[in-house]
Amino acid sequence: MSVALDAALGVAAVGGMLAVGSLALAFADEAAAAAVAGAPLRPRRLLVAPFRRAASALLTATTTTERPDGGGRALAPALLAGLAALAMSMLPLAPGVVPADPSTGFVVFSAAVAFVMIAVFLHGWSPNSTLPLHGAYRFGAVALSFQIPFLLAMLATALPAQSLSLVRIVEAQAPLWNVIREPLGLPIYLIVGLAVGLWGPLNLPDADDLAGGTSAEDSGLARWLWEAARTSMLVAVAALGSAAFLGGYLGPLLPGPVWVALKTALLLAVMAVARHALARARIERFVEVAWVLLVPLALLNVFVSGAFLL
Amino acid sequence: MSDLPVSLAFAAFSAVAVVAGIRVFRTDSMVRAAFYLLASFAAVGAIMVLLGAEFLGMVLILMMAGEMLVMAIVMVMYMMNPAGLNPMVMVHQHRTAIAAGAVAFLALAGVGLAGGVPQRPVTNPGAATGDLGRELLGNSMLVFQTAGVTLLGTMVGAIAIAAPRGRFGDADADSQEPALQPDEEPEA
Amino acid sequence: MTTETVIVVGAALFGIGVYGALSQQSFVMLMMGIELMINGALLVLVAMWSRAAGGSPDGQMLAVVFMTVMAVEMSLGFALITSAYRVKRADITEKLRKLKG
Missing domain, CATH: 1.10.287 (Helix Hairpins)
Structure with a gap:
């Protein structure tokens, strides 16, 4: 009985965190858009905007395509949201408080990020339509390029902890946060995070020049669900980034969960600003930068982080 | 559990x-x-x-x-x-393949079911990840390094095989679609 | 979940892989067959480590070597597919006639 109760509580907590984080990201996004455009900030409109979008999605008819892969179309948003929940469930909230602590948390998170490419590819392939398929192949190129820098950036955080468990990775940052110990890690992680969340400058697979890319054929509820799943993934990436690089729940005065929320909000704000302040990267440029620049930098980061342990 | x-x-x-x-x-x-x-x-x-x-x-x-x-x-x-x-059916020697697959399955499953497998289960499952880490960088470090060098060699070899240009010119120079029937002219 | 049942599952995966590797014309599908064979072998290997070797770390080490083999098979396979396509415009085994005895 208590096992079932614990499981239900954990699921509710993870879902709640993702929902609150997604809402916060939506607000930050609106605010950043207004700020970059130089428009006055209208708080009432800003607070209503996400709900207005959801309501309009619910009222729009869902379209279908000719001979789609129905199962794949239904599975893709669910898979992406599930991966976000899987990653979020390993977020340490306070000393000893974590929904799940597998001894291989690092690998589980990396596998979740690797499966994002399957979810996005499935989402682009299943409508049996040209533009979404183009988006899917774009994400293939992007995802295969960011995998290695991402793994190396995360690997460097596991070195000082001498463990693959995310709880231990946070604990090991008590003397010094990873963002200071390995300053290259967080920027690389954030660049990859933008790509994983199909967000802002790296929103190539769902870009406007492909009429929405992998979601070009989605409308109404289906489109909203996909966007919600994407946002959840971004929130999970920000939350785990705050745990891996910004010390998670560590911090003076305030209780642990508040620090987790503040640090996650900070990373989400950075992402929201990046979306509106930075130009979209060209895909071949990103692939080149990832292999030629990010991989060596990430390797250097691992070496520096290892040198601290000598 | x-x-x-x-x-x-x-x-x-x-x-x-x-x-x-x-x-x-x-x-x-x-x-x-x-x-x-x-x-x-x-x-x-x-x-x-x-x-x-x-x-x-x-x-x-x-x-x-x-x-x-x-x-x-x-x-x-x-x-x-x-x-x-x-629809796509691209198979050859279908019956042989099915028979070979079935034989492989039956033989291997038979070996497994024939018994003789010692019963010595993992004593401390929670320690498996740490054990592997110590093994990789301890007793089996040479094996681990060899695997790494093998992968490096594979990377070099794969790039050499797949390279668009070799020492004898372009890899796809004069390449053409072969004919599907033995005595046909190749497709242009 | 006994050692025997895991071995039967592994044997089934291996058998399916044998069928795929022998029957498919397309290079990629053929490689999928080989992958399934390695997959079945890997499963049995881990089952042996877990149930018959008392959790000795050497067993896991062997599985790591197996995964290396898997990666080597994949990358060289794809490189050969690329090469075969460049030279012969071939995407199925039937188009590589010179290899036929």
Whole structure:
């Protein structure tokens, strides 16, 4: 009985965190858009905007395509949201408080990020339509390029902890946060995070020049669900980034969960600003930068982080 | 962990692994085949986690996600009808293959069921990840390094094989579609 | 979940892989068959480590070597597919006639 109760509580907590984080990201996004455009900030409109979008999605008819892969179309948003929940469930909230602590948390998170490419590819392939398929192949190129820098950036955080468990990775940052110990890690992680969340400058697979890319054929509820799943993934990436690089729940005065929320909000704000302040990267440029620049930098980061342990 | 949930999970994952494995060769689209193969691999990874090899299972799942995407890209580059949903039967020596598969299955399953497997289960499943780490960088470091050098050699070799230009000029110079019938002229 | 049942599952995956590797014309599908064979072998290996070797770390080490083999097989396979396509415009085994005895 208590096992079932614990499981239900954990699921509710993870879902709640993702929902609150997604809402916060939506607000930050609106605010950043207004700020970059130089428009006055209208708080009432800003607070209503996400709900207005959801309501309009619910009222729009869902379209279908000719001979789609129905199962794949239904599975893709669910898979992406599930991966976000899987990653979020390993977020340490306070000393000893974590929904799940597998001894291989690092690998589980990396596998979740690797499966994002399957979810996005499935989402682009299943409508049996040209533009979404183009988006899917774009994400293939992007995802295969960011995998290695991402793994190396995360690997460097596991070195000082001498463990693959995310709880231990946070604990090991008590003397010094990873963002200071390995300053290259967080920027690389954030660049990859933008790509994983199909967000802002790296929103190539769902870009406007492909009429929405992998979601070009989605409308109404289906489109909203996909966007919600994407946002959840971004929130999970920000939350785990705050745990891996910004010390998670560590911090003076305030209780642990508040620090987790503040640090996650900070990373989400950075992402929201990046979306509106930075130009979209060209895909071949990103692939080149990832292999030629990010991989060596990430390797250097691992070496520096290892040198601290000598 | 009690036995019943583990047994149920094992049964479910085994069913997914085998059924998805069969579906790989019983579907019309290569992309679908790749997804089924990934499902099969993910289920095997989950069984490995159930067996206590948490790290190996998760790494298998991680590896296969990337591999499936590479497969998808290779299909787009070279194969006919890559993402298509049209019917596709591309098999040869079908009966022989079925017989060989069945013989392989029966023989191996027979060996497994014949018994003689010692019963020495893992004593401390929680320590498997740490054990592997110490083994990799301890007693088996040479093996680990050899694997790394092998992969490096593979990378160099794969690039050399696939390079568009070699010392004798372009790799695809004068290449043409071969004829499907023995005495035909090649297609232009 | 006994050692025997895991071995049967692994044997089934191996058998399916044998069928795929022998019957498929397309290079990629053929490689999927080989992958399934390695997959079945890996599963049995881990089962042996877990149930018959008392959790000795050497077993996991062997599985890591197996995964290396898998990666080597994949990358060289894809490189050969690329090469075969460049030279012969071949995407199925039937188009490589010179290899036929």
